[in-house]
Amino acid sequence: MQTGVNVGILYVGFSGGIPSFHRCEVSGIPILSVTLPRILRRMKQLSLGILRRAHSILYGIYKARHGAPTLIHAHSMYAGGICAAHLARQHKHPFVVTEHFSGYSLGTLKVWQLRAIRKAAERSTRMFFVSETLRRDSEEQFPQANWKILTNNYSAQLTENIPCFRSSTGREYFCIVARLDINKNVAMCLRAFAMLPDKSSDLFVIGTGIQRDHLQYLARDLNISHRILFHGAQSRVKTFSFIKGAAAVIICSGYETFGMTVIEAAMLGTPVISTKCGGPTEIMGDDFGLLIDKDDIEGLTKAMQEAVVEKAKFKCDDAKRIVALRYSPARIAAQLKAEYAAVILEQNGRLQQKES
DSSP states (O other): OTTSOOOOEEEEEEOSSSOEEEEEEETTEEEEEEEEOGGGGGGTHHHHHHHHHHHHHHHHHHHHHHOOOSOEEEESIIIIIHHHHHHHHHHTOOEEEEEOOOHHHHTOSOHHHHHHHHHHHHHOSEEEESOHHHHHHTTTTSOSTTEEEOOOOOOGGGGSOOOOOOOTTOOEEEEEEOOOSTTTTHHHHHHHHHTOSOOOEEEEEEOOOTTHHHHHHHHHHTTOGGGEEEEESOOHHHHHHHHHHSSOEEEOOSOBSSOHHHHHHHHTTOOEEEESOBHHHHHHTTTSSEEEOTTOHHHHHHHHHHHHHOGGGGOHHHHHHHHHHHSOHHHHHHHHHHHHHHHHHHHHHHHHHHHO
């Protein structure tokens, strides 16, 4: 709304056992959502049909109250883009997709899902990839004639006065913000942390996931459980506070399509250490922070030591300046508005050709 574009959000999710409908408004943005029983998600192709039908119902409610949209913007081709393609064809709208899903490279999608994605992608007016890494790694899945690189932007809240978290013990700490799964490879961070010769620091783990129990057992086996604090899921502002107070933020992923934690840490003046896992490599390059090879535990231990004694090496001032320039909300919004205008112009041109 702040950029002069009227936006509405339609969302369908799976949780609990009783279907529910919600309508609210946040910062002037109308949000319509449906929550369906989680069991429906396991019904494979049937669940996709249910998603399309649910989005169609939400679209009808939205249109009746707010009018028809000029275009539809989906986030991730599966399953938002598939549903958007259905709505766009049914109501004669152009639709665009921002793709940030890592599953194409990680091989998490089934053949039938990839088939549905390709079919929807062929109908899209524009595909925005959040990084060149993702575009390159998913080029077999999508038509490449209509793609653009359009990165994520940092939260405007990062320009506000974020409080700096201070541990009640007064001890220095490192911070990892991640979903606790195999790809995020938090175990690597624990092993590197255990090798630090100086035992006077802690490690904060922000996030939840299926590997939490495994990681807690690993911390015990490494005899560092008293120095590892699993904080679970946190609010955005609280997470920013943890990042701001850290000696360094660490990313150990095997693959990342972008790297939101990198730009958040950069804006907060915190050193960044990351594996060479795609998106972070593009963001950081040789400009700031430290990049290490995947699974290089000794390299990570050394980088953590350097974050404490050689913070200048991480070029935190340069990091903030570069990120503020490249990934600001105003810059990305302007790029997106220009793409919207181009898409609408193309659509109007096609309609005029049909009429003539």
